[in-house]
Every structure is written in C-alpha cells, then in structure tokens.
Amino acid sequence: MSKPISDNISDPISTIPSADEVPAAERAARDKPGRPGNMPVEGVQGFGIIKHHPSPFDPVEQIDEAFAFYEAHGYVVVNQLSDVELQQLNEVCDEFHNERGAEIDVPNQGQLFFPLLNYPEFDGTVFHPKTLPLLARILGGIEHVRHIEFNYRGWQPETSDYGMVYHPDDCSGGLLTLDQRQTRRPYGPPDMLSTFTYLTDVDETAPCFAVVPKSRRTHNIQQLRDALGDEYGEVPIWGKAGTCCIVDRSTIHTRHDPFVKDPSKQRSRRILHHVFARAGELRNEDGSVRTGNGQPLAVTTWAFSRGLIPKRLAISDDPAVARMFSLWPSHQQAWMATDFDEDFVSDPKSARGPTTGPYRNDGSKKE
Ligand SMILES: O=C(O)CCC(=O)C(=O)O
Numbered sequence: 001m002s003k004p005i006s007d008n009i010s011d012p013i014s015t016i017p018s019a020d021e022v023p024a025a026e027r028a029a030r031d032k033p034g035r036p037g038n039m040p041v042e043g044v045q046g047f048g049i050i051k052h053h054p055s056p057f058d059p060v061e062q063i064d065e066a067f068a069f070y071e072a073h074g075y076v077v078v079n080q081l082s083d084v085e086l087q088q089l090n091e092v093c094d095e096f097h098n099e100r101g102a103e104i105d106v107p108n109q110g111q112l113f114f115p116l117l118n119y120p121e122f123d124g125t126v127f128h129p130k131t132l133p134l135l136a137r138i139l140g141g142i143e144h145v146r147h148i149e150f151n152y153r154g155w156q157p158e159t160s161d162y163g164m165v166y167h168p169d170d171c172s173g174g175l176l177t178l179d180q181r182q183t184r185r186p187y188g189p190p191d192m193l194s195t196f197t198y199l200t201d202v203d204e205t206a207p208c209f210a211v212v213p214k215s216r217r218t219h220n221i222q223q224l225r226d227a228l229g230d231e232y233g234e235v236p237i238w239g240k241a242g243t244c245c246i247v248d249r250s251t252i253h254t255r256h257d258p259f260v261k262d263p264s265k266q267r268s269r270r271i272l273h274h275v276f277a278r279a280g281e282l283r284n285e286d287g288s289v290r291t292g293n294g295q296p297l298a299v300t301t302w303a304f305s306r307g308l309i310p311k312r313l314a315i316s317d318d319p320a321v322a323r324m325f326s327l328w329p330s331h332q333q334a335w336m337a338t339d340f341d342e343d344f345v346s347d348p349k350s351a352r353g354p355t356t357g358p359y360r361n362d363g364s365k366k367e
C-alpha cells in the first residue's frame, strides 16, 4: 500500500463537500457560488469582519518566517520596492498616464495598463531580488516559476469605481477548479501566485488590496465563515509604497474601498499586479497527473494584451529570462508568427508614445 500523502495546508474548508456534491434542494440559498455569494451584507464588502496582518516581513532576512506565514494563511505581506525604485517607476507611470489619458480607463478597474510590452523599465519587477526567492520557495523552486501576466492599475476618488466584490481570481480563467482545490493532497505548491505591490502609500484613506485568510479552498465566504468561526476575518493590506502582498491566486480578495468614506478625504492609489504560475507536473496520491499546472492563462478577450510577452523577453539570450517567459498562450504564438508585428497588438493599454492609429485589436475578434 502506498504511504498516505499528508496535506501541507490544513484550511478547515477543505473538509466541506463542494457545492456540486450537495443536491441543489439541500443547498442553502446563501451558498450561492462565486461573486453573488460573496455579498452577504448589503452595502458592505464581505461581512465587514476586519482583522489585521502582522508588520511586513523582510522577505530575504525573514524568508523562513514569511514562507511559514504564507503556508498557514494563503497570503503574506512583505517589503519589496525601495524609495529609489518607487520614484523611477512612478515617473514612468506618470508618463503613460499623461500620454494615454482616458484611453486606459476600464469599467470596474480604474485605469488598467500593461507595461510589459513597451516599458522595459518594469522588467526588474518580475525578477525582483526581494520577492523572487520567496516566490520560488512557494512554487517549489526557481526552475518552476513562470510569468503569466502583469498589469498596472490606477484609482482616483470619485471618478473610479467603488464596491468591488470579494472573489478568487481563479473564477475568471484559472484552470484549477474548486473541486480540485478542495481535494488535492497535498495542496501545495500552488498553481498560481499573485503579487500586488503598492506604488503609493495605502492607509484608511485609499482603496486597499484585502484578503480573506485561509480561503484558497473555497469561493464562498459564507461557508468559510461557518467553517472558521471566530477565526474568520477580512484583512485590509495597509502599508507604505513598496509594500507587496503575495497571495495564492485562489485566495479570496478584493479591492476594498477606502475606510474613510468622504471622497474629499480619500487618496488615489497605484498598484502593480503580477501573476506567476508553477510549471511542471505534480502527481496525485494515486499517481495521476494533477490538473491545472503550469498551463498558460486563458487570455480574457477584454484584456487581450495582458498575456503578451515582448520579443526581448520571450526569446531572450539570458536562459533565466527565457525560462521565466516561456509560457506562451495562443495569442502569444499568433503574435510570434508575425515576428512581433506592432500592429498585431494595437492596444492603447500597452502602447508607448502618442497614439498613432485606431485600436484595431481589442481581443474581441476571434481570428
Ligand atoms: O486592485 C486591487 O486591490 C485588487 C483588484 C482585483 O482583485 C481584481 O481586479 O481582480
């Protein structure tokens, strides 16, 4: 008999049957899956049960502690960018905001931009020496770490949206289903990790990234609250510019509205969002290959350019760079077949310099 594989993540929700296993008639209405199930209280994001994270870890000096915290909670907050890096990156952001203006406004997202294609100034954020070793540890080794997507978001009081619903990002394009997340033993290493890095200070006056700890094995905060009892909480990530939250892509999270409700007292926010996947096969206890591992993210049509990798990175001479950028979704392969023709992209959300022509390819055409 094979030796049982012990789980490395003991989130209580993993013992709850998935919604599919419970006959519809016996399912409580409040157990609605996905986003509708995550708005249990009107006018509040989540339940409004607010808890707090410890001070950010130094991810190099305290890599063991940061890793242990991540494993226990599904997220960890660390210090990442220096003041010099922040100044340089914010100057580049000023540049594309000035050039693009309203072209990069996206409903429910604020300003959305994909710097990777034309702004090599951001390449170092993918390989950042403060966070990459910890990401590699979580994903099972640097040889397994792959870039999936990179986006920038801006938010301003009054003109940007409020009230984002708590959600796991895996609902929208991830390959690991809820059932797989609940039954996989051991759970880790995870399939995908996100990092959210602040380019501006975030406190009660700004929208914050917020997480529900221990939620990587559910998509429903009501079930999770029942399972966790008093331990359940929603954690706003407050921190100075340069703070980074590393999170399992399946962990339930949101952009929480500023806790200060008067828009005239609210402040704007800039955030970088990277997604990494774990490449390589993992096997289940019965020897079958685990699904969802290391395959390219399905590129959503409204955000065509978020999955594209420029020539300098996709076919880099540096083996570490080429390996990081070696997952090529179908759009990427189609683009490479044109030898990286600039017109193929044609997306103001990734352009540099004045717009010269119409936005020919918003990703909605299935060509
Ligand atoms: O901007 C944030 O803090 C989170 C955004 C987010 O979760 C999303 O757009 O899916």
Ligand SMILES: [Fe+2]
Binding pocket: 167, 168, 169, 253, 254
């Ligand atoms: Fe999200």
